[in-house]
Amino acid sequence: LSAAGKSEPQPELHIKPNKDASYAPVAMVLAESQRLGLTKLGIVGSEQFVQ
Numbered sequence: 040l041s042a043a044g045k046s047e048p049q050p051e052l053h054i055k056p057n058k059d060a061s062y063a064p065v066a067m068v069l070a071e072s073q074r075l076g077l078t079k080l081g082i083v084g085s086e087q088f089v090q
Contacts, residue, residue, distance in 0.1 A: 040068075044075035051079040056088065 043050050052072060072080060
């Protein structure tokens with residue numbers, strides 16, 4: 040994440056949802072991404088959870 044935050048242009052960080060995942064590790068990644076200045080975040084594959 041540190042290298043991505045320094046890259047120009049910044050790559051997009053993709054987060055793939057998992058119904059069995061704990062929230063804490065995801066929150067840590069999001070917080071660290073914000074701290075490092077990453078601005079391109081995307082949740083991919085969430086359409087599988089739409090009812």
